[in-house]
Amino acid sequence: MLALRFYGQRDIRLENIPKPKPKKDVVLIKVSDAGISQTQINEFVEGPFIINKEPHPLTNKSIPLIPCQEYGGIIEEVGENVDRNLIGKQVAVLPLISCGKCEYCKSGKEHLCDKMAYHGLLGADGGFCEYSVVNKNNIIEIEKRELLTFIEPILVGIHAANQAKRFFDLKDKNILILGAGAVGISVASVFKDFFKANIEINDILEARLKRAKKAGFKAVKKDEISKKYDMVIDAAGIDTLIEIPAFIEGQNYLKKGSALLNIGTYFHPIKLIPSNLLLKEQCIIESITYNSNDVKILPEVLKTIKTDFKIFLDFIDLKNIIEDGYYRAEVDKESFTRIVVRS
Structure with a gap:
């Protein structure tokens, strides 16, 4: 599959890598929408600040890493111990990964976990690719496609x-x-x-x-x-x-x-x-990221939001992400609010 991978400051590469397979408790998402955030541009221009160079203590993953923490798509396959009725569902990725064992995780403050990982930003691949694998607990069904890159x-x-x-x-x-x-x-x-x-x-x-x-x-x-x-x-x-x-x-x-x-x-x-x-x-x-207590009220919050997020979307193809995405986001901020890689 085609994927953008971050190797270091001003070193991002479009590469063909093997399509991942969903293991136990994991779903395979065909990525349809992936948003370019200012955080990713900062990582590219001056970083890495957050993206880890050394193996992550929870995931053992380090660079090269597939960026993008704000994405979603359609579930194409599921691994063992995952409800097959999820296949075909449109979901957004909840990127935070925590150990579940420390004092912060046990008190609902997973965002402060000493071993916290984050899809597309810290210790786990993200959404600038054709397919992404995430744990079944890191997804939420979303009806409106235009919301996929705004859930995070x-x-x-x-x-x-x-x-x-x-x-x-x-x-x-x-x-x-x-x-x-x-x-x-x-x-x-x-x-x-x-x-x-x-x-x-x-x-x-x-x-x-x-x-x-x-x-x-x-x-x-x-x-x-x-x-x-x-x-x-x-x-x-x-x-x-x-x-x-x-x-x-x-x-x-x-x-x-x-x-x-x-x-x-x-x-x-x-x-x-x-x-x-x-x-x-x-x-x-x-205030940094989010935790499980915030996720609990997310559906209720989404019901109240009146914003038409389509107003803010500007679409590009994955094959053009370096020029039309990263370079543009660095030098031409006036032209967009949210650049979305869409397939």
Whole structure:
């Protein structure tokens, strides 16, 4: 089968490799939709930051690794101990893999497992290929095809909201989201439709703001950000186009006693003055990936989300993923919100 494999910084290769076979408790998915995330672009341009060079302690897998943690498709085969009625079902992949034995796993915090793996990003192959094998516990049936590459970022949004709820109720709170990429749009959808927050979204890219507005979000330009917010969410992370990181800029838009929720990734130092937060009694909330508690409410969340995700999709072929996917995502961010490899 055809697959993209990550070997190291700026070293990704389209290769023909053997089609995998499903073993016990495993399903074989014919991948139909696989999303290119900013995380994968960061790994390609400057990494690896997350993708492991050495064998993973849980899976024994290391580079070369098939990237993509946001994907799904149709189940074509199943291994032993898997219900054959799953064959033909459309599913999204739930990429998190944990040991199930440590104190974090036993308390429902699998995302903090010391041996955590993640399909397409850490210790396990992902979705930039024709076929993918995953455990039967790492799939969820999805009716709408356009949601397949958004399930993982929607889970990220659910987890972020649950983190925020530890500090205050989200209903009717005024929240600004910095970053209108696939993650920002997913998080905005979860916070607006399920948790009933008042959401505004900003991005430095005009075209992304226009798409967000078309999808029904209140999109604001920088000079329109005038009020102080109960929460600012950094869904942008580091970007070469940004002079001031969203993590720092977002603090300027906070009310006293409020919070900055960070889901963006930063692998280089940024300048933070703690007293700027201290004197206003503001806090920083960190949120990473998702856990089983978030998965439990995913079906309920999906029923409430009103966003038409088709607005954000731009399709390419797997054979063109390097030029039309990775290179484009690095140099022409304005032209897309979500690039999807579709077959």
